Amino acid sequence: MKLDIIQKLKEHDLKVTPQRLTILDTLNRYGHASIDEIYKEVKKVHLSISLATVYKNITSLLQVKLIKELALNEAKSKYEIIKEPHSHLICKKCGSIEDINLSEQIEQNASKLASAKEFAAEETELNIYGLCKNCKQNN
Amino acid sequence: MKLDIIQKLKEHDLKVTPQRLTILDTLNRYGHASIDEIYKEVKKVHLSISLATVYKNITSLLQVKLIKELALNEAKSKYEIIKEPHSHLICKKCGSIEDINLSEQIEQNASKLASAKEFAAEETELNIYGLCKNCKQNN
DNA sequence: TAATTATTTGATAACTATTATCAACATGCT
């Protein structure tokens, strides 16, 4: 089930610890989670986990590109497991984040714009801020 | 020249102080700047400006929407004066940021995707991470 | 499976970043 993850950890000399797996599992279940959210959630399983352990793991998981940061305007960064490229619908009110498929058009268009400036694009990030379905109604 | 800015400040009961104008001027010249960069720069003019003053100004300028935050992955946020919508080419090596025009196509496409999810899009943000012309060469 | 090595964990100290407080001061208005 998570053989690919374990393999990637081993490739980079990262050990497969229960804490690390629980962090990854939390990210999987949450989709996107902040340091605090991860910490609170992982503590349910590992009562004595240290906040520092969460930070250290996030750093190493970023380095080996198992996860990526999602830096947000006026809010704390969230982290997500790397999968296919996608965009984000970010609710300004409740903070919820929904993934949507990045149409290829957009990505192609973006890298075209970039190469016109002789910029070597590696990653395209499209974030849409606004109000989610729910918050739009209860306004 | 900056009548529109002064007007907007007054509309929101923000006073036109020299420090505040210098911060705006710095953002204008830099294009994008972090808190630290603004602080260092403004200090050249106002020797005794406090870091707290910079923070407070950034907060109030954000509130009245004269500037916006640019939250970056693995780097400190930068701030920019709000003008026409545009995208960013962000160099992972030197940290430089270049504005590019967001083709209308992309924006339209994005809000189409959003409304399909019943999401009320307010702002679309397209960031392209990679290597700038310069860093690409000296690699 | 015991021994060995390298990494990780947890606790906490150290450091960095941000916000709050408040008296003195500056701005905008009349």
Add this chain to the structure above:
DNA sequence: AGCATGTTGATAATAGTTATCAAATAATTA
């Protein structure tokens, strides 16, 4: 000029992140 209100600068208080290090654990080897 005089008043009301917002701002500044200094600094204390918080919050967020990173560094340190001994004890514990995972992975490897014998």
